[in-house]
Amino acid sequence: MDRRQFMGFSAASFFLTACGGSSNSKQAPVIGIQPVTPPVESVLTKSQWEELKSSLDGQLILPTDNSTYPTARLVFNTRYDHIYPQAIARCANEQDVITALSFTKQHSMHVTSRCGSHSYIGNSTTQGLVIDVTPMDSISITANTATIGAGARLADVCDKLTENNVAVALGSCLSVGIAGLTLGGGFGVVGRAYGLTCDSLVAVDIISAQGEKLTCDKNQHSDLFWALRGGGGGNFGVVTSFTFKTHATSDITVFEANFSFADFEKVMASWQALPDLWPDEMWGQFLPDWSNATSRVNVRAFCVNSATDATPYWQDFMHSIDATPSSNTVTTAPYRDVMLGTCSASATACHLATQFEGGRMSRSAFAASSDFFDKEIPPAGINTLKEYIEKSILEGNRGMIIFNLMGGKISQFEPNETAFVHRNARVSAEYYTALPLSASDNTIDAAQKWENSFRQIMSPWSSGGAYVNYLDPLINDPQSAYFGENLLKLKQVKLQYDPNWLFKSSQGIAPA
Ligand SMILES: Cc1cc2nc3c(=O)[nH]c(=O)nc-3n(C[C@H](O)[C@H](O)[C@H](O)COP(=O)(O)OP(=O)(O)OC[C@H]3O[C@@H](n4cnc5c(N)ncnc54)[C@H](O)[C@@H]3O)c2cc1C
Known part of the structure; x- marks a missing residue:
């Protein structure tokens, strides 16, 4: 079998099909894009949005931004194309996340976070504000660990790590985000050898509902660290970076x-x-x-x-x-x-x-x-x-x-x-x-x-x-x-870190 044939059988190539498209196609079909101002009635004034825009280092995309909003609003599953966010805050750093969260609290607006946008039930879109962490996608590698910005997509994580002959157990659909994959567990082709994606986590940086940056690991906020390994995305705060133990590639x-x-x-x-x-x-x-x-x-x-x-x-x-x-x-x-x-x-x-x-x-x-x-x-x-x-x-x-x-x-x-x-x-x-x-x-x-x-x-x-x-x-x-028997503890962690249920999503965890 030559290399080209092999690629046709590789893990990634198979899942590219399941991912909804092929990287070989010259042009991916893009539907649901309407180049006209969509039907979004803003609940805030223009100057309130301007105020948020000017306080972010990243980009604030509003429905009036005709060149960016029509695609920026879309998530992977076309079933959720009917949802038009008030705005998408592309957060460049932790301070942007804190600012955006504070804004949504001030205006009692629903907020959700987004990385790769592959949530099966559209949980990374909302009629409120989307905190899009994808600009935070830096990757740094030490001897045994990799610190990965919460906005990185699997294609980049795999690319950067394997260039350095190391890896983290990942899923196979390369456009998936590291945040959603890790927070829910993470199945992949080396799962039996190295565990779920979340099993290699050694630390997580997260912005809490109170707008505080917390670093959690086995010793600090260990209950939150426990919940972030399989408790699902969007429940406990906005993660800004993950540190994983890496394994050598073979x-x-x-x-x-x-x-x-x-x-x-x-x-x-x-x-x-x-x-x-x-x-x-x-x-x-x-x-x-x-x-x-x-x-x-x-x-x-x-x-x-x-x-x-x-x-x-x-x-x-x-x-x-x-x-x-x-x-x-x-x-x-x-x-x-x-x-x-x-x-x-x-x-x-x-x-x-x-x-x-x-x-x-x-x-x-x-x-x-x-x-x-x-x-x-x-x-x-x-x-x-x-x-x-x-x-x-x-x-x-x-x-x-x-x-x-x-x-x-x-x-x-x-x-x-x-x-x-x-x-x-x-x-x-x-x-x-x-x-x-x-x-x-x-x-x-x-x-x-x-x-x-x-x-x-x-x-x-x-x-x-x-x-x-x-x-x-x-x-x-x-x-x-x-969550089975872990549900009660997850609800208790939710109560501790998000008592007022700021991060609310369909099928999400409620405070105990
Ligand atoms: C085609 C396809 C193939 C897949 N293949 C696999 C696979 O091989 N293995 C596997 O285990 N799973 C797989 N999945 C499932 C995938 O892991 C989940 O859908 C995952 O939640 C997607 O993460 P995301 O970041 O891309 O999505 P998003 O929709 O951006 O996020 C998912 C959830 O996490 C939340 N979230 C996003 N960013 C953050 C953040 N920074 N902090 C806190 N919460 C956040 C969102 O609000 C949402 O609730 C696949 C999904 C698809 C559609």
Whole structure:
């Protein structure tokens, strides 16, 4: 397999598809941009906005700024295009965040923070003021740590770190923001080897609801530090920087095989045994994919050990499946190439076209839900899932499920050791469908209902938990699903740091 072919199979390249666009496309489709003044009735006078504008080092973007506002207001999921913020404060530093927060309190205006804008339910937009931290995207690297501005997107984090032969465990969609990913946990292809993104955190700088800068770590504001590792974005303050412990990069061996959809049950039964069989250095996915006319079952693995060490594990897995794959490949490549895929030469393209000069990724219309499974799913559960997918195909509901292996370093934390509670899960599932960019709100809502229904049909076998980074607007009792036994402590931390509930969001944590 040559390098170009390899890139087609790399982690990043796969997720660029799921991210809603390709970095190869010459021009990303950009919809929802109206070059006319949008229907925003300002609740404040022009001079009040001018006052805020002049006190910021960064940019204040108002609906009257016709050259910037139409794109600056947009978030990744087109479902939230109907929301028009009063203003977007692109904060250049901590003082800007403090000033913007004080302004919203003075004027009793709803405020939310934004990094990569990928919140599934549009939590980084508001009809009030958006605090956009993306200008704070500096990255500095020491021998064992990296301090990353809370506005950095994964493309830049991965680019800068791997240039220095170090890395932090990251998710695979490169336009995602470091802030949302880390605060909710952070799944990625080296998760079993190095843990969730939040597991490498050593310190966080945050501006509290009181407008105070706090540094939290294991010794200072340790309760807040606990909550920031899995308690979800937007709940406890505006983070301005994260310090992570880094790991050295190595080559990564990528295995991938495709099976006919008819082999679904055989492949899934073998795959879900892997958390007990594979070393921590090896991570894997099981992807039933019926998003196109030809449905298939895809399995893949990423290993930070040598190919020689990893290959017997993959071969044993293949031999355990009583079916013949239509393809079965193995490739070893540098960490940087696997993670950045087609953007390893230049990370610029792997940003949203709406957010970044030179970015080529498009936004997306999508719907999703999630599950965790603490035990193996019995044959009856696997069969139920297969039949439900077959019914979906007949009804014209196209989609995929992304099952991730958990365990390894992720399960070396107790469920209450950080706010990320799903430490005993063997497997996570994301039920996901990407719709045409022009999909109407009704179409997206219908897809959301259908994605959520997977949780219902799998409920006899799932843990009942859900991933706070894959927020589902239709989930029952969302906070118990996202935080389980950690919910009470999260509410107490919220009461301590945000007693007046300044940071309020859909499905967000309320003070106890
Ligand atoms: C296509 C796609 C692929 C994805 N792939 C992965 C993956 O591989 N692994 C994984 O774990 N997740 C993945 N996710 C989920 C992703 O981690 C979450 O959606 C995450 O919350 C997005 O963070 P963001 O900064 O991009 O989004 P934003 O919408 O900007 O922020 C998300 C939340 O965090 C808050 N927030 C933003 N900045 C700050 C700040 N500075 N301080 C405090 N709160 C803040 C926002 O208010 C919002 O509530 C993916 C999402 C998409 C859409």
